[in-house]
Amino acid sequence: MAAPKVAVVGAGVVGLSTALSVAGAFPACSLALLAERFSPGTTSDVAAGMLIPHAAPDTPIHVQKQWFRETFTYLFAISNSAEASEAGVHLVSGWQVFKSAPEEDLPFWSDVVLGFRTMSEAELQKFPQHRYGQAFMTLKCDCPPYLLWMEKRLKAKGVQMCTRKVASLWELHSEYDIVVNCAGLGARRLVGDQQLLPVRGQVLQVHAPWVKNFIRDGDGLTYIYPGINSVTLGGTREKESWSLCPDPGTAKGIFGRCCSLEPSLRAARDVKVKVGLRPSRGSVRLQREVWSQAGAKILVVHNYGHGSGGFSMHWGTAKEAARLVGECIALLQGSSSRAKL
């Protein structure tokens, strides 16, 4: 049979990495990437790209850990290579501090990141309002560089990249055999998933190049993440808020909270305010379906709903999505050989 025609919908961190994973596993496929928005206009572009997972409530912890570990290992190798600066992937160390003792001593990812340990008394003195802390080193994927680097690699592999708003996956049935749905929050309308809801995040990106360590409050609301050319200050987690408009009151609040953690930020300049809507769901939807209707058929693989964990989990879920694409290809080949008999 002819090479399977695969379309990946979505060009955020999940869409691009899924396309890379599929291209790597199935070089014979004809692969296209379709998205309404490319970097720097995606949700991923707003995220700091820190590899610090949030436990999603409905996915078994061992699965999340495996996805995180696969992502960490993959990015660790990139950070250590000559491409690190182009890919925007770099190691960063710092502290997660708590005002009251956290529920668990050891988060599930503590042995995946590097050098995880409890903070000493001397280190905690820098954070007078906090009583307890953890120190570790992790990875950060700066966007746009990371997304642009993936786009470049996809183009080098001959993947067609198209700016296109897909209103329904059905519209693709005549052009593609397999569609991989990495539409993030767009999946709510695209496939009618009512479980998918936005969790609004507002951040500030500032010029403060002397900040070399990350600092994060264990409540997940206040964080300082030093990137290559700017420091991301956050944030908010506003459930079911759809507004993409930066809120000045919120911006002031974020700045104030971050300055209490790191007073030197008062000297920060060139403040840019950004908003992203995390595509949140109880668990990532990672499954395949056969859609058939009036004689037409498409094989669909879903890979969306990563919430706060897009960067932390992306490579693990991309690999799983590629595996599901493999199952789809086998199905196609099976029915094609049946047709020949």
Next chain:
Amino acid sequence: MRVAVVGAGVAGLSTALCVLEQCGPRAPALRLAVHAERLSPRTASDGAAGLWQPYALHGRSPQETLWNKETFEYLLGHVGSPEAEEMGLFLVSGYNLFKEPVPDPVWKDIVLGFRHLTPRELELFPGYSYGWFNTALMLEGRRYLPWLTKRLMQRGVKFFHQKVESFQELFDQGADVVINCTGVRAGDLQPDPALQPGRGQVIKVRAPWVKHFIITHDLESGIYNSPYIIPGSEVTVLGGVNQLGNWSEENSAQDHRAIWESCCRLLPALQDAPIVEEWSGLRPVRPSVRLEREAVGPGRSEVIHNYGHGGFGITIHWGCAMAAARLCGSVLQERLPLRAARL
């Protein structure tokens, strides 16, 4: 009372500030002047990356360890202040790498979060099998020296951009005490066979993705003669040369190649980093810091020496400045009755 400080690197300027703060209150008529052949950004302190870290091995004296500790604690106390950014002061974490296990450094409890590297971390550095990780401080000379200068000028300290040819010249001008912070060129004022230059060369690049310092150690080639990478606020400093007895301040193409190749081996992505500047300077190397008072010349005038800080001038500066200021205070106290007698 007139105090003349010779030298405007980190030692001279910080000592001048300590003298003002310690001696000023008790001697309201105190007049301070700084005389220097070279001012920021032309001093050795400006060329250095500014990382606080004493020698890792070959311990120096307990006195120097104490001065290092005093400096770290003083700086740590200021890292959260509104002044920090202008001072060029910030926290930075990083690695010290070795080819074999070594004893922990005497300063392991001074820095924050000192620990050994895990096997996974060592995978990043082929050729190195042992190492440390800790959080320390950066104090960038190019920002700190102007900050000190500004504070001194605000308090009426006069600056004279000139080479002082002798201590006597300053005493003749009316100085009650001279503080000698002339660094590697101290021998021009008074021969010191223990003092020699430790020539260093650095390449400054734009590599803002580097967030950690990496200092390698080679027990055979000696301190600072092994590649290091130190991320500053604007540039990342690549170095690893320490040539004892070499007075040249010209950049050497051979040293450039050695530094570039060895640092790119440590961090392959550096190959793409644009080079912003290259600089050579002379560390004032001495078996121990000379920090003492001495009566010189026929008039038995007092000179307080504070020089010979090797490659750890930033690291030790405040402890030494306070000690030198205390000595200055004693000298001024002793001279008070003499002064009164002259009136």
